[in-house]
């Protein structure tokens with residue numbers, strides 16, 4: 001786990017060997033301790049170089065070990081002993097030096113980085129802080145303001161930025177180990193005391209309190225409810241105000257609190273969930289690592305509305321040539337201006353030139369003959385989409401993949417009108433598509449494994465977190481949204497207000513409460529879908545009992561809001577009022593209060609006081625309950641996929657893990673008991689009825705989330 005060689009007769013070269021990222025597992029720590037002892041005690045050795053195998057210095061502590069008992073030598077004393085040694089130690093940083101990896105580099109007396117290396121202390125993103133001296137050494141090296149920024153955000157820096165900040169001593173484009181060995185030989189006779197960071201005094205800014213206060217406020221705004229960034233501020237404060245030995249004690253105390261917190265567990269779960277999500281498998285046995293994706297060089301996007309524009313930008317900025325199609329000249333010109341503007345702004349932000357030459361605009365599908373892939377992003381109307389797919393089937397060469405950006409319609413029905421159902425798949429982007437990181441890849445029963453692999457790989461190329469899901473109304477994300485938002489509107493009937501519900505959900509950590517999110521998305525979209533499915537509008541039988549549709553409880557309040565022309569932010573009025581159409585500053589609207597009061601009195605509903613706990617339980621347990629049904633139905637392969645979808649597509653707080661992880665943290669037994677309780681109170685609300693899988697898991701003793709799959713029958717897998 002750490003290889004030892006003597007090079008140039010007097011330099012001990014220690015290579016960390018723990019693929020893929022040379023994480024500091026107990027065996028690696030043991031290896032470092034052993035090889036360092038050997039180097040320090042061998043009189044032939046005058047200097048040491050530490051590097052990592054396979055072009056990666058070190059990705060930090062082995063995160064998988066955090067869930068088990070601590071084994072092997074603890075990192076902190078090991079690192080302290082390297083720094084205290086009497087022979088110069090040089091870190092040769094290639095690839096990454098992250099977390100414990102950078103802390104290891106910080107105890108080396110010198111640091112040489114390859115020009116392509118990235119460095120950082122990302123522990124905060126895992127709900128932790130750099131607890132092997134990182135919060136004490138980095139401020140001593142680069143000063144409080146810069147260290148505070150890096151430690152509280154977990155941002156990775158390039159080696160060039162690291163050089164500017166003073167984190168590394170030299171950046172090279174050559175073989176970093178060879179450069180480090182030469183550097184080490186030159187360092188042999190030099191004194192080491194000024195190179196031991198723990199012995200330095202911290203350059204303390206005069207306005208320390210004001211700085212810490214400003215950073216704390218920024219964190220409270222941006223990372224609402226998260227413990228780790230605030231603990232990082234406290235640890236850096238300790239570096240500024242205490243001697244090293246006391247600062248280290250404070251760092252360890254803060255780490256102990258974080259380490260055992262649910263937030264750290266959730267964030268570490270998210271780290272692995274995100275990496276698991278790309279690993280799809282089909283019941284046929286085909287899977288992510290044995291199916292080659294097709295290469296995509298050219299694509300077409302049909303429809304230049306908000307979604308189509310974002311998709312076109314996402315494709316062009318990764319070098320794919322795009323033909324964008326609109327149905328009339330005016331719409332095409334508006335779309336052209338918007339796409340060009342978005343690409344130019346994006347390129348400016350990234351410091352690259354905008355790839356405008358990759359874009360073409362047309363009014364005719366006939367121009368799509370030769371593209372590798374088409375993404376249809378027209379209005380959410382099945383008849384219209386079918387017409388487009390029929391036409392594409394005639395126009396495009398037989399090998400062109402046909403994808404739909406539908407947010408919930410039947411992908412197989414679209415496949416059915418083409419001559420190539422195996423090449424049809426859903427690519428459900430989230431708005432705005434060039435910003436949002438989620439992509440649901442919707443696999444129809446006839447989508448081939450090559451088609452799935454190509455859509456997944458294209459998503460990755462566009463920088464998306466892609467999750468393969470099965471084909472059912474709403475797929476995973478929007479299917480689960482229904483019970484969640486239904487509960488919110490039922491709570492309005494019973495006495496809550498939009499702002500009360502939103503506040504509870506935002507305090508829980510959601511980026512936006514359900515009503516603010518609907519105002520942003522536009523209320524008319526859901527209204528049209530409800531009209532089309534006969535839930536509201538002129539087609540509803542007048543004899544239909546009020547507040548019941550299609551045999552279920554129904555809340556018409558969202559329809560009443562739309563009937564008043566209130567479609568959300570774009571009309572300046574929705575669940576809230578805004579300063580102007582397009583405004584974003586949501587204020588409670590007395591007209592909505594009136595509407596709710598009138599509604600309740602019309603139906604004889606006596607408003608009651610609704611607690612925050614009831615809001616959380618009814619909205620979030622209904623959400624997770626639908627997630628259990630989705631797992632049962634084989635629409636998602638594992639709970640991690642659902643959680644990734646909710647974090648990246650719906651603003652679910654990452655430090656809570658996602659709806660399924662949250663349910664597991666609350667305790668499945670408790671979730672079941674509360675759902676039973678609410679279902680008893682609302683027997684006509686079917687999504688409050690506990691799902692069979694939830695009951696089964698509880699009956700099996702509530703296994704940990706990683707084991708749920710063993711209890712799910714894959715017989716009905718839609719993947």
Ligand SMILES: CCCCCC/C=C/CC(=O)SCCNC(=O)CCNC(=O)[C@H](O)C(C)(C)COP(=O)(O)OP(=O)(O)OC[C@H]1O[C@@H](n2cnc3c(N)ncnc32)[C@H](O)[C@@H]1OP(=O)(O)O
Nearest residue numbers: 020021023059060061062063064098099100122131132275
């Ligand atoms: C009381 C305890 C005291 C402890 C004191 C010391 C504390 C130290 C804290 C830490 O060091 S926490 C860890 C900090 N490091 C990180 O957060 C880095 C995490 N990794 C990454 O960001 C990326 O993996 C990467 C290193 C930038 C590489 O990215 P790339 O896209 O190339 O590959 P991935 O697909 O992300 O990863 C490949 C593979 O490796 C697994 N992995 C990566 N890092 C770790 C790690 N630190 N520990 C364990 N496993 C890691 C990753 O899960 C992938 O494997 P999989 O099987 O495909 O999931």
